Amino acid sequence: MDFRTLAASQDALAGISADALLLVVAGDKLPAGFDKTLAALAADAVKLGDFDFKGGRALTLHRPAGVKATRLVLAAAGKGSLKAARAALNAALGQLKGRGAAHAAVAFVGFDAGIEALAEQAVQATAESVYVYRHTKPSAPAAGALSKLSLVASKDEAKAAKAGLARGEAISAGIELARECANRPGNCATPTFLAEQVKALGKDHGIKVEVLDQKAVEKLGMGSFLAVAKGSDEPLRFIVARYEGAAKAVAPVVLVGKGITFDSGGISLKPGAEMDEMKFDMGGAASVLGTLRAVAELKPKLNLVVVIAACENMPSGRAVKPGDVVTSMSGQTIEILNTDAEGRLILCDALTYVERFKPAVVVDVATLTGACVIALGGVRSGMYASDDELAAALSAAGDAALDPCWRLPLDEDYDEGLKSNFADMANVGSRAGGSITAAKFLQRYASKYRWGHLDIAGTAWKGGAAKGATGRPVGLLTHFVLSQAK
Structure with missing residues (x-):
């Protein structure tokens, strides 16, 4: 075009x-x-x-x-x-x-x-x-x-118009990449496929890319991520991409994407109806990949790290079971009460991993909870933030991109739902406030930096006759990343 x-x-x-x-x-x-x-x-x-x-x-x-x-x-x-x-x-x-x-x-x-x-x-x-x-x-x-x-x-508007066109083209390219990845079926869009897409993007735009396999993930001690991947024959991939547009000393913005390329629910098997839509459960990974493409084309003066934890969640004789206890990369133990609450289990190890980058800010993006769909529907993504300034920046970015989000609370009282008699925490609480308790779970792994979380379970795709990926929140994320350039 x-x-x-x-x-x-x-x-x-x-x-x-x-x-x-x-x-x-x-x-x-x-x-x-x-x-x-x-x-x-x-x-x-x-x-x-x-x-x-x-x-x-x-x-x-x-x-x-x-x-x-x-x-x-x-x-x-x-x-x-x-x-x-x-x-x-x-x-x-x-x-x-x-x-x-x-x-x-x-x-x-x-x-x-x-x-x-x-x-x-x-x-x-x-x-x-x-x-x-x-x-x-x-x-x-x-x-x-x-x-x-x-x-x-008009002649007076020409410069601003060209800037808008350039940003629109970059975001559109990112949205299309996200939609293409998420729309592909699970037998095409595997963790290996996602890694290949990031490598191709890195080659085209001079972005440093590292892909970790299971042995490397085991060496890092990512017991929580490994637990989710155990039930599948598809090999997991932990993908790290670095866009360097500023001096090395400048702390990076970090985006973390949930890359469950198919979610059966594991041993806590989902109902068969609409399970096909669980190919979209890598919408968070698709959106941070799309954002990376948009940023690479716009070339802002900042550093950006994109991390994707990718695997399938499948039932098998090797699969993790309800009641199992695993040890995350942080050393904290988790009692897995429901294997269908797997997104937080892969994200928690990714959130620990990114500490090494000494980030200015970290935002994770995930199709995390059905509870967020009930709360906000398909209009706004759920947003959580560790401070008011970050919340305002994410909200403003969503409004500017027409890709809105809505802040939800992180009150300490919600931590009560994650108590376990057998581990440092359970991976789920009660149904009430399910999106919030999921965010509280992640917050336990993000205490060493400014942190935001986007629950896009209601906005990453549409069902029914219009079934397909939306590419959200590439617009929001791109505007947010650009706003962080100094």
Whole structure:
């Protein structure tokens, strides 16, 4: 996809040459001084009852008189928030699906949001509209004709528009990589496959990559991670990637991703219904991999370490059993009451491992608990943070990326649910507050640095007819990492 800016004033948009001119309008009318030809066409459409300025409305006019573009698409954004702009653009792009428009020009009218943020969302909306998964489905329909998007900007807006396009392209590439990895079935997207994807990214962008096998993990004493992997014939992989954009002395940002490439629940076997969706249980790993790609393309002046603990959780004669006690890399012992609470068991060893980097901040990302889905649904990711400043930074990053999260508590009282008579802690508490007790479990391994946790069980994928990975929270994570550059 070719993304670029197009210099034009809003009183001369009718002269833009394109297969489609997408006019995304905030408010209840076009502003004074707007292109007279387009204003007349919009007014006529409103008068005929074909269009109004209520958010979400879109209308296509074919070969309109006086307009150089072959199609004019009117799209209303209502009050004009950034979220509304994205929704209106989605509606406008939907008008082009299945049609022959190869080049679309987009003009935003009447928005308070800056052109940089609008440009970023324009790229992401377009990239999403043309994405088609086809790795195991070669019969999938073609992505469509759209291959070029021009963002209309004034000369004063050009620099900001180009910055927004660049960030949008990088995030979109990261989202697509995350979706491609997560959408592949478990017999394709194995721990070894994830390691290969990181190696390929490292080769393309000069990123240092280290992949640890079982012997190396055993040597490190990652007894908790090893316990989860025991039941599978697929070999585990512990993947470490380092982007170095600042001096070595600069403490890195560290992202840790849960990479359970298929989760059967282990001996605590899940119900059969919708178990196929457990191929998405590596959504945390996919998202930190996608973020690494976005950061590598944007080249900010910071250091970033990405760590992925990858394995399957399967039942077998070797599998860990409810009631077993394992020793984590930290030396703390864990009574495994439920083998389906495995994500925290692999993450805890990863959180201990990253102490060696003396990080500025660590954020782990995991499709961790069904309890978070019940609490927040598929709109916001659950967010936990060790301090208010970090919580505010993660929240602001989510808002800027239209990839929102919501802070949940870490009160000490929730620790009571993890008490065990036979180990330092149990791996689960009661059903009540399940996402919180999972976060409290992880917090015990993250006391030596600033720490955040994103529970993306509700946001990493969609089920039903729209089943597929979303690529979230690549947008949030990329904005957060960029905000940490000094």
